[in-house]
Structure formats: C-alpha cells, structure tokens
Amino acid sequence: MKIGIIGVGLIGGSIALKLKQKGLATYIYGIDNNEQHLNEGIELQIINEKANLEEGIKNSDLIIIAIPVDAARKLLPKVLDLVSDDQTVMDCGSTKSGIVEIVKSHPKRSRYVAFHPMWGTENNGPKSAVAESFSGKAGVICNKEESAEDAFTLVEKIVYTLDMHPIYMNAQDHDIHTAYISHISHITSYALANTVLEKEREEETIFQLASSGFSSTVRLAKSHPEMWVPIFKQNKENVLDVLNEHISQLRKFKSALEKENYEYLGELISNANKIREILDK
Amino acid sequence: MKIGIIGVGLIGGSIALKLKQKGLATYIYGIDNNEQHLNEGIELQIINEKANLEEGIKNSDLIIIAIPVDAARKLLPKVLDLVSDDQTVMDCGSTKSGIVEIVKSHPKRSRYVAFHPMWGTENNGPKSAVAESFSGKAGVICNKEESAEDAFTLVEKIVYTLDMHPIYMNAQDHDIHTAYISHISHITSYALANTVLEKEREEETIFQLASSGFSSTVRLAKSHPEMWVPIFKQNKENVLDVLNEHISQLRKFKSALEKENYEYLGELISNANKIREILDK
Structure with a gap:
C-alpha cells in the first residue's frame, strides 16, 4: 500500500517506520513544508520520496495527516477535495471536535477517519521517530459512524499494525478526557518549570540537585509551543475547566499546610495514592 | 567495615546493596520496627542479621539512618547518646534544617554527618531496593563544619562509593532548594492525581487513554504519606512559598486562555522550554 505522510515529524515518522517494518507500507511519500525534515526523512529511510501535496495525495492509497491541530484543521478540507472514493484520509491530532466539525458537511467526509494515538514525547522532528513508539498504547478513533466502512476498517487495521488497541x-x-489525561499534565509541567526558573534564576548550580522525580514531572515542559498552543486553543473550554479544578486541588494542599492540618494533608495524599491502582492495573 | 542500617527500606536497602557490592560493607546489621522488612532484607541479602537498636549500634563502625524525617529527628539524639568517638552516624532525610537543629548542642554532634541522596522512587520497602539507584546522582552533605573531619571523610567516601557526586x-x-527541586513536584503530582480522580470518577475505562506523558507527570503521586507528610511539615515555610509561586504561574496560563491571548500563552510555554537546556546539559 502506498502511503502519503503529511508532516514528517515525530508522529508521522514513527507511524511510517512501523508500517514499513510490518510490510503494510510499500512506498511512502513525504509531504512537508520543512525541507530539512523531508531530507532527514529520506536519509533515515522513513520516506521513499518527497512530494508536493497534489502529487503525494494522487499517488497514495492512504493519506496520514500528522501536523499541529490548527494546521490540520485548515488542511483537511483541501485534502478531502482531492481524494477519490478509493482513498482514505486519517489525522493524528490531539483534539478532535474542531477538525470533525469543519468537515461535517464535506462531500467526501466519509473518506476521513478521525484518529488520535495516545503517545508523544517532548521531542520533535523525524530524528525522534521510533518504530516501536505506539506499542501497547491506546489509539482513539472518533465518530466512526461518520466514516465509510472500508475507510474505518483500514484505519483500524493501521491501529493494530502499530500494536495499539483501538478505543x-x-x-x-x-476532548474532555484528553483535557484531563494529557493537556492538564502539560500545563502543570510548564507552570512547574516556570516556577523553578523564576525562583532559582540566579542559582544555576542548584539544578545539579535535580532528582529523577523532578525531571519526570517537568519532562513535558520541553514540549514546543507550535504544537501545544493550537491544542489548548482548540480545547480551551475543557482545559480551563480542568485547570480550575487543578488550582482548587492545589489550594487544598496550601490550606492544609497553612493551617498545619497534617491529618488532612495525609488524607489528600492517600487519596492521590489511588492513582497507583488505576495506572498499574 | 560493619554497618548498621536503621530503616531497611528503599533507601537503606539500596545503600546496603551498593556498599556490599563494592566491598566497603563487610557485615550489615538491620534495625527496623517492621519485622517483615527485616526478614525480606535477610532473604534479599541486603542485611546479614537483624539487631535491636543498642546491639546494632554497638557493633557498627557506621550507622546509617534511613527512616522518615520526623522519626529520624526523634531518633538521632538517642543514637548519638550511644556512639563513641570511633563511630560515625549519617542520615538520609529529605529535609535537613530540623534534624541539624535538634542535635546542635549534643555532645556527640561531631560524630554525625547530615546527608541527603538526591534519589528516590514512588516505591518503598526492601523489595524496591536496587544497588545502582544512586549512580550519577548528587549526594548533598550539609553543615560539614559541624562534623568531625574523620566522620565527614568517611561519609564522603560513602558518597563516592555509591557513585554519587558530593555537593x-x-x-x-x-531545604529551600529541595522545596523547588523535589517537594513541589510531589505536591503538583498529588494535586494532579486528585484532579483527575475527582473528575473522572465515574469513568474508569478512560484511564485506558492515559498516555506516557500523564503517567510520567503523575508518577510521584504514588508516594506514601508516611514519608511525605513529615517532609512537608518540616519544610512548611519553603514549600508554601514555592506552592504560592506555582499557583500564580498556573493562573497565568488560566488568564492567557480566558483572555484568548495565545501570544502570551506561547511566551509562557517558550519560557518553560528553557528547562530543557538546564536539564539536558
């Protein structure tokens, strides 16, 4: 199967590597505004050749859009304008309501399958791509009733080929759930980084102290604004809802400390410990 | 060298394993109120034998206290009462002002070295102990001028033997710096766990969605209250200070979203990205 990847970065690159490895992709066209990413993609054998949008789409059975969510939302209608009923289009965006809405009445809507792989790292570009990235993770397919059966079946097959389980x-x-499970983690991590950078400004050496716990909590703060501002923008209401809840949870810790109510502090921590049962099961 | 480990858990156990592996510890006495941890310690060859406090101290050249900071603060004066000028005592607590203060005027103060290895996990007990835990991490020695030179030199040797670098x-x-680098990460993580648990209460399946980013940010929320309440209590003022700053940083994200000021949101994220240079250098 010939595949066109729009956005030869971390996600697009990782998908390409895995689909080639499993033999599902026989030829991959890379489509990207970033010439360096295209060249790296060829060098790293992620793509077979670079193509412009029209050519890449024309030659592909499956088109995978893996670019920031604002750009994807603008591009998808144009891509659908160009596809026939034998072709399938999927995206990989972290927000889904906005993109699904914009193609709701598109005559080729049924050729599109809304997809979101629940995996990412704080890194970007094709050099960060790894074939095994998605193994064991969830692959979410949204509004499947709006997709043609053959298109949906193909994307489901892609999900299994990536060693993901479909949801x-x-x-x-x-969008509500990802606000909780993914988006708020990023805001927390950004805010934590800013807190430390603000206060420890003049004492660089102190970062020698940074324990693995700190690095783990602040890891997501390395993620780029080009990807994350559009996500927060598209999921504004849900993210604000969770952010307000998070601030109020932090205030409970503040209040317990201020009032020296260590029994309450212990209860807050014991409650948080329940996350272990859920994450480890 | 014979070593007495008070608290055969994650930290005490990991230190014991490494010091045995490197040949520095020839015999290890385990001292713990938790009989199960002592038995597991023998089974896992972390300790050679279990001992009560008096015996264990009497037979050891070096006594390592690795118990929660409130218990350590209570116990240290009693341990110092029992040691001679040939023996050395070190602790491993995550807060240092309180414990240093309480033995300030103790006649055996100079036999004690205040230590804090910048490593830990969300797990506990001797079964979680690993010899290589500390490799490459910082080992902080506090108020070294209050320790006798031979005691300090011995603990410094322990730090190098654990493959840590002393600070x-x-x-x-x-205590100010650990509030930023470690303690606030835990509060953030606890509050994030509580946020998600609160909102996602009725939708357990949603945790199938949990991405690696979420797991990473919330990992510390598995840490037990028995260890962490005493740390927050002993470092209350510093932790409150950082927590207030953190809440005000989160409010900036909230305000940027509410006002749809995405340029400002991008600036906040770009600033947070600077943590990459610091963590990765």
Missing part, C-alpha cells in the same frame, strides 16, 4: 468515542468526549 | 551546602539552603 472508540465521540469527538466531544475525547 | 556541600548549609541545611537552610538545602
């Missing part, structure tokens, strides 16, 4: 939900629910 | 600072500075 089905509607786009609104997806 | 020297006074206890007050240590």
